[in-house]
Amino acid sequence: MSKTDCLDALEHVIVMGHLDADDEGFDGMMEGTPGALELTRTAIEEEIDPQNILKTFNRAMEIVGKKFESGEYLLPDMLASAECVGDAMEILEPLLTEGTGSEGKGKFLIATVKGDLHDIGKNIVITMLKGAGYKVIDLGIDVPADEILEGIKKYQPDFVGLSALLTTTMIEMEHVVKKIREAGFDGITICIGGAPTSEEFAKKIGANLHCKDAMDAIEKIKTVRRNIS
Ligand code: B12
Structure with a gap:
């Protein structure tokens, strides 16, 4: 074949x-x-x-x-x-x-937001991040904002990744970003992804990066200086 x-x-x-x-x-x-x-x-x-x-x-x-x-x-x-x-x-x-071994490039906390059960794309992003040398903490699917905040407090990530595949759950992203900023975690780079999201939407809700796919995520976060070491 x-x-x-x-x-x-x-x-x-x-x-x-x-x-x-x-x-x-x-x-x-x-x-x-x-x-x-x-x-x-x-x-x-x-x-x-x-x-x-x-x-x-x-x-x-x-x-x-x-x-x-x-x-x-x-x-x-x-x-x-x-x-x-x-x-x-x-x-x-x-x-x-394979072949990356180290997880020294930074910590990436990731979740599919509340109301959304899609995780294939998120899991691909996780695999690629691990491959690129990031330590990944996966909070799973249908994750409420408060749980994401608790995760941030506990793991002190450099990056927070939010995934949404439904137009209805995109709105939840805005809520999560607002809560993260209100809690004073200003140094964290927030990346959003998922088919209905866009660069424009990321700007509107105050997220730092929009990534159209896993490769885009790797390219974009490479350019960000780590906040916490
Ligand atoms: C598989 C699937 C399901 C599966 C999910 C299984 C699973 N474990 O994920 C099941 C059957 C459970 C499902 C359920 C539903 N689904 Co569905 N589903 C899909 C489908 C066919 C594929 C999604 C997918 O896996 N794509 C492949 C991956 C690799 O791509 P991706 O997710 O976009 O991820 C990439 C990028 O977006 C990006 N990315 C994604 N997340 C993140 C996060 C970060 C941080 C970064 C950096 C990047 C990033 O990187 C990824 C990898 O390159 C899509 C159609 C589509 N074309 O998207 C519909 C789709 C998303 N579903 C849809 C719907 C309507 C539903 C249901 C409401 C159906 C129903 N009547 O119940 C439910 C909702 C359940 C819920 N509450 O979430 C609609 C959404 C329409 C809309 N405008 O909101 C779609 C678009 C289908 C359609 N054309 O109508 N679904």
């Missing part, structure tokens, strides 16, 4: 919610054929750049989102594809984090 064919096949099985060879996928016809786990392993064996494998995950989830929006997919379908990416990420993660 060529590298392109392998990535196309991987994209297809994720869209079809086909986790592994034991799973039948949405159409009930895929049992016995390689699923997301097998094809991720094949991609690694074929020495495909892990960044290209990540991009394939992203592309697949874009397609799934469109199918959900058009009504072709229902929630369980979206969930099945999400499970494929979540589990495949576990296979890919060691390749993205």
